[in-house]
Amino acid sequence: MTKVTIYVTLRESVVDPQGIATTEALQKMGYEDVKSVRVGKLIELELDGSEQTIETRVNEMCNDLLINKVIEDYRFEIGEVASK
């Protein structure tokens, strides 16, 4: 079994209202060194397949559902599922 971690970020051209609010909150709390915050999301998948097919499959899933490329960018890491 393989674990895939997908990092979803807002495209650079997109204004991130949550990030702006969080930046202001941090600055108010005394973290004046913070210049910008961008809030993204993380998606973890567990799936079967060889490394090559998994890469193709994950890209397909991102295109079909997981990502809206108009507003989001993504990258992912492929690793082994830790035995429990």
Add this chain to the structure above:
Amino acid sequence: MKFAVLVFPGLTCDLDMYHAIEETVKQDVEYVWHTEADQLDSFDAVLLPTGTSYGNYLRPGALAKSSPACKQLQAFAESGKLVLGVGNGFHILVEAGILPGGFLRNQSLKFRSALETVRVENNNTAFTKDYTQGQMLTLPVANEFGNYYADEQTVEKLKNNNQIIFTYANENTDGSTEAIAGITNERGNVLGMMPLPERAVEAIIGGTDGTALFQSIMNSRGEQHVN
């Protein structure tokens, strides 16, 4: 004319849409549940109400793609018949790739329920012909993800092709690109809008500025929809 109100799980304002058709144009209207949409082509127009489809998980409107009704809706739109999506219905149209763009959380980070002043930017569509160009409408909005986003290239295309149908005339509170409140596809037979015309068809609640939209649809019967 036969209208379908297409209902995905979590769309909660199907009743308002149904009522608006009964009230304004007094035509046949039926609820179509998303797993029973295989006869969609027997209708003349499909209406997507607002609500919170699939709990707005992942992105608003995104999970509707997992339903067979999504492909049936895409085919219906491609056939040239009229499709109207309001609120979360607009999200679904965008996520299904029927309309361009994407949606972000409102700039205010709040769910906003308010009356908006909306300007008619193009009255030369099947949905807006009963309005005058530049007419100011008062329409309700109720959303958390009303912040429409499109990149420069897309905006350019929308402008050149007159696909921007409604804009917020006073304040662009949600932060939408170019103050966009509603757009059509290139062909002009699919309209998505964040303001809710179905909640503005009776003077006693919410005003009547939404009425002409449904009348426009009626008056467009049998026309070819080429923008």
